[in-house]
Amino acid sequence: MPFDFSFSADQEAFRDAVRSFLAKEVAPVVAEMDEKEEFPRATVRRMQEEGYFGVPVPEEYGGLGLGKVGYCIFLEELGKVDASHGTIVGAHTSLGTTPLLCYGTEEQKRRWLVPAAKGEKLLAFSLTEPGSGSDSGAVHTVAEKEGDGWVVTGNKIYVSNGKEADTIVLMAGNDIKLGPNGGVTAFLLDTNLPGFQVGRCEKKMGLHGTSTAELILDHVRLGPETVLGEVGKGFHVAMTALDVGRVSLGAASLGGMQAATAQAIDFSKNRTQFGLPISEYEAIQFKLADMAMKIHALKFMVYHAAAHQDRMGNEPKQWGRLERYDKTREAAIVKCLASEWAAEVIDEALQIHGGLGYIRGTPIERAYRDARISQIFEGTNEIQRLVISRDLLTRGL
Template sequence: MEFTLTRETQMMKEMVRSFAEKEIAPKASYYDRTAEFPYETFKKLGELGLLGIPFPEQYGGSGGDTISYAVAVEEIGRACGGTGLSYAATISLGASPIYYFGTEEQKQKYLVPMAKGETLGSFGLTEPNAGSDAGGTQTKAVLDGDEYVINGEKCWITNAEYANTIIVTAVNGVDEKGKKRISAFIVHTNSEGLKITSPYEKMGVRASNTCEIILDNVRVPRENILGDENKGFGQFLYTLDGGRISIAALAVGIAQSAFEKALAYSKERKQFGQSISSFQAIQFKLADMAMEIELARNMVHKAAWLKDNNKPFTKESAYAKLFASEMASRVANQAVQIHGGYGYMHEYEVERHIRDAKLLEIGEGTSEIQRLVIARQLGCR
């Protein structure tokens, strides 16, 4: 299996890297300090067609594949982890479920604006008491005539303040086995009874918009249920499988940036009359960092290839997400170590990579959940 990028994907990679280095990277430290959302950056990403990479042209997209999308996530994440996170979330979590499970009318109405960059996408799954245990969802949807009435609370939801709609999961009854039946609903952010706030003071990925959502008797038209009302749980599991590929790609981008800074610094920094890159201890660190990044990148591309070719990819996306996220934390930590005291300072930026990378071991399924997913895919019960 060969993962050499196609000519089109290589051209796109170069375009995204150029844009990211000029438009995103110079502002990354500012957004990290202020926790402002880079709204203007996303407008430009939309104008470049980068918010619709994996979707067909008929829905406002570029007609690209998952590998191309993963490459774009990596390049944006290389410039700014927070911007990369919101970029990945709007496509993988906000737009993709509508593409895969929505009706034709829903795709035209909700997917097209996201793919064109006219709005961002958001996915409301996590709750205060339902994180790793997504089946513990407590938000409820009750059918009342031609509308569902939704009550509940969602937390740590990306992009909600900048989205026209949020896909919200809610319990809407029980199945024939007596288990909760969870469905997904397309909820307009201007709905009466919907409150969106950003109350969090985060450790990292501070450029990304992270919200708390309160739904108080929010009425949603029946036609806004996403896909099969009896298969909502399976829908968001598939959504998370795809999202894990993008989180893994983001981890590779953050790690790549940390590595590049460490390598450059090691060649400039002199101790005992020579650059520290000449010391075997530093060389071994850099060699391990480069190797792990390349391994993670190949895992991302394999999972993306499997998805593009309609092959099972649950296990491989978990492999990629688990290895890449933990790798990014290791690489960022070593980058700080190579910088020594300077690495601990904001000015040299590598400390930001540690803070950004840590979230990737938690979001989209913790490392522990990834190991559980892998074990189950191996037949362990």
């Protein structure tokens, strides 16, 4: 019985409800959103109204209370429909609400988490800077003490939801020379404050519905109540958020892989060459079999990791050291394999579509462009391999 990998009736009902909602409300707008490269405000609003921006957040804080497993069910279904919407939800929920849930005071939760989970406010997460990408602890944005508050100055880049967010979970250096161990603090920065400005928004290969924004911080004054967690412990806050983000990225990738495979199966049965549907050829059948194997394996990995995080709960002070290491290693493994398998599966699905797969505007062409970023953001796969191998060399398998 300890290995009972099955969803409850309530979880299956949630999946069905999400699937119907997305088919009716989100799927019809995706092609136009991708072509126009516009943030999908109307569908984001509808998803917020349904509570889908607070799926894992407990009900007492305005969420649906469905935990990480429920959240991954949601992202898996969303991943089947559109990666841009998935990224918008992920930046808000994994990277925005997790830090509040795990490190926020009761007052911070009431002020920032409740409206975020209810879908009244949008969150973003900002760690990356021009000089600090993979070396994410090397932040140059400065938070100087002024009275009991802080003055924040610097430049952040590549912030998903950066143009639209009401509040940013922002990492800044309280003492830059200390680096990630003591020198980085997490702040809750409302984007209507004087000194805050959205800079350049990137044009991208994929994820055309998302904003990827530069943030310019020119002496933004923050009160003491905006410090999230302890001063100097912001790197822990960021890494806790990324552990959740990496597993949920796996769920969204899983959805993308299933959609691409379903499209490839359908196409192969309907495309006739040399007098037979191409699905009759072994070369195509074996590709489909390889795709199915990856989907099957990833499903177990994603939900194993999500259930593990649910069992650990949202109180970092109660987590043992080894438990933390296990969680981080597992999240890195899921992120790395999910993003690479998604790229492989979608590439094969495109190949099965032949020339049509390369034509702008087909779902498989969009999926191919959208999937590539998953090997880069939330920590590149080289960094995931560093995380996994360092832990392996310290603790063993």
